[in-house]
Amino acid sequence: MKKEIENLEDIKLLVNGFYDSVRKDELLSPIFNKIIVDKWPEHLEKMYRFWQSILLEEYTYSGNPFLAHANLGISEIHFKRWLSLFYETLDSSFEGEIAEKAKLQGKQMSKIFSAKIEFIRRGR
Numbered sequence: 001m002k003k004e005i006e007n008l009e010d011i012k013l014l015v016n017g018f019y020d021s022v023r024k025d026e027l028l029s030p031i032f033n034k035i036i037v038d039k040w041p042e043h044l045e046k047m048y049r050f051w052q053s054i055l056l057e058e059y060t061y062s063g064n065p066f067l068a069h070a071n072l073g074i075s076e077i078h079f080k081r082w083l084s085l086f087y088e089t090l091d092s093s094f095e096g097e098i099a100e101k102a103k104l105q106g107k108q109m110s111k112i113f114s115a116k117i118e119f120i121r122r123g124r
Helices: 008-024 029-036 040-056 065-069 076-093 097-121
Strands: none
Touching: 008 029, 008 040, 008 076, 040 097, 065 097, 076 097
């Protein structure tokens, strides 16, 4: 049964479900596993705070997420796959206004990050 995203526990369900998919994905898992290695609990905690800040407007995250992605050797194809898995996770468990906000935020982030990385790659 689908539910609204209402609290930190819901954010944890979203993040855990999403990263379970990422860790199994042929395209994305090598990138994430190479960088994160055995620090998955720390990464997940950071992602809980990130999405809690964005979706629930409970500001527990500080940092610059773009810098963490800028030099990973990723491109638009990776962002498209990331977004696809993110949408699948949302659609399988959640509904409502905040789930739609999550989709919009994910789409905007993937477009911005992809464009910035391409800009850097081209040396402009």
